Amino acid sequence: MKRLISMNKLNNFSIISSLLDNDFYKFTMQNAVIKLFPFAKAEYEFINRGKHSFPKNFDKILKENLNRMAYLKLSSEERIYLEKYCPYLDSSYLDFLNKYQYNPKEVNIYQNGKNIKMNIEGLWSSTILWEVPLMAIISELYYKLTGAKRISDKKIVILTKEKLKKYKKLKVKIGEYGTRRRYSYQVHKLVLKILIEEGSPFFIGSSNVHLSHFFSIKPIGTQGHEWIMFHAAKHGFKKADRIAMENWLNIYKGKLGIALSDTYTSSVFFKNFNKKLSETFKGVRHDSGNPLFFTQETIKHYKKFQINPIKKKIIFSDNLDPCKVSYISSFCQKKINPFFGIGTNFTNDVGVPSMNIVIKMVKAIPEKNWISVVKLSNVEEKSTGKKNMIFLAKKILHL
Template identity: 55%
Template sequence: MVRLHSLLDNDFYKFTMQYAVIKLFPRAQARYQFINRGKHQYPAGFDVCLREAIDQMAELRLTPAEKVFFADTCPYIDPTYFDFLQGYRYDPNEVVIKQKGSELSVHIEGYWYRTILWEVPIMALICQLYYEMTGSQRVSDEEVTNIVTQKMDKYDTLHITIADFGTRRRHSYDVHDLVIQTLKNHPSSTFIGTSNVHFAMKYKTKPIGTHAHEWFMFHAAKYGYKMANLLGLEHWADVYRGDLGIALSDTYTTEAFFKQFDKKLTKLFDGVRHDSGDAIEFAEKTIDHYRSKGIDPLSKTIIFSDGLDYEKVERIVHFCEGKIGHSFGIGTDFTNDVGLPRMNIVLKMTEAQPDEDEWTPVIKLSDEPMKHTGSPEEIEMAIKYLQIDEHA
């Protein structure tokens, strides 16, 4: 049966956001919805198997060894959080699963500080179950190792740093495990860590991440679109005081982000993360922004993480070299390159209830319009309100 092996089998930024939510927004509630971008057809009984796997998650516990690792790795997080996490239990009642024919729906609702951990593991479970229940045969373990090794040999020639960002759409736990083992054993310094805290502990590497789109989506629900990026980053800095200093830039398009990324925040944050739209255009805008603030772009870093493979990375490196710092987070091209079609699914926050206010719809305005999420009416309103020119 498909199941998770650890409470820490999740992306690092889910825990860092959870800590910030507990400190700043303990009464906030959130709703999330599964989006089947790839129009995958789910076999009969898929909902039953997913339900069983999610119910099993209630048994997960933070072990004493995991608590020590996490606390030692993150001295900037209060010890009270790790005590909280030791007592945290997934509540499967927060997750509603339905299937009609081959269509799957997943809805999550509850206090934000609790529900924030569901997204990544549920997506990983859906992927692994899909491949198992459709009888899809992947390449051998030896071939997986060879594929990763060959990619790393090529990346080594670029003299860059790379992290694994592939938990949510991985083929399976076993493939992910093998990938991290191969990356860790590769004889170079190119691989620097993983977004997955469980594997960071298992393979003695660094957990990597800061925050995700939902952080800013919630801030838009509470404070409005024009203040979402500014206050989202201000609050992040209030909690982490200069640690975890990579800012996600595309929740409401890069254009809107840089308008709110003022000189104080530009100096305070170590860099920005690119997650949609043309990477070279983004790099140009970022370099121009730093220069306009009197900051040497080479003192800052862009983390690129949007659907990367070697060709894309090579193109980005050739542009950025000597102009701005750069590093890369690679997802499914590591964890789901096994001879099968890769899944295209997301699970996004759709509504937020700040404090005890009314439920408010939330959206994401990606730099790639096809990746917008939320109701069309709310998206149209936000585009007009933020004065975004999608044809620029």
């Protein structure tokens, strides 16, 4: 009976209350998509990496939350915020966002026992915004419906301050990237409040646009793997990184200049990261594999083109905590500038196991036909896509 009452309450509770409650790179990519690929279609799939068991009727409550998202609209205040803090998002895109509404019909959800299957399909320019808020909803609902008890707000504040103390001692630049696997919106907001109030001058911002608006700070982020995955469907695996970067430059003219390095492994990325691109982009993002080896390879790559690595950045974003940040920053010292995007360790370090879930693009229509897309990553467990397509990609790339 208690579970039924809690479910009824949840049916009247919206987890996502703003169109901007999403990662910034979703909006930057959406802007690029509507300008370059307005008719492209995409399909995404939910992947339950952690083999989590979902409670009965989870799919129904999830659908209720998605249906409410159809009523979210960009407010005039939110538009003014974007105009002020994100000038590289031009007025034509903001006009598009003014009219944008989530379409729940794009999302298909099935529950079979304790397993959830989900796919999202439609125009890429429309479906691109679903991934992050969907994951945030799944995470928060999962904890609520399974009765997972977190530590108190007071303990979260103490824990966050302790981490900040360590980062300040290391004198490293850190950002918060934790929307998609947060314990809850409330925890996310609390943690970000502490980071803003006590993180200066080392805290550089949050990837969450809605909370950045709430706290009047600039959002951070550039692009995700799907940008490059789509380019592979359109241009092939060998050239995908290079053409994706060139198109990014055409849209942003050097702004938001961090290149993502591991969609088809870093070794393939560096082959595409030619002198012009290496000079123009401000740095690279590391999201999988050995961070120290990647740092060495990045420095070596820059030196090959007579580019001083100390003028470039590496944004590390792979499952970070104070211990990992400490040894990475120590290794980078006086060689290259490290920045750290910390996600789950900020927004879901609350005394319960964090979820291991992802939503990834699995197919795209660049022109006429559906093409399966894959991500290879630098580690096997982070690769996504059909096995036969992964095998083909590795064969073509000689991996």
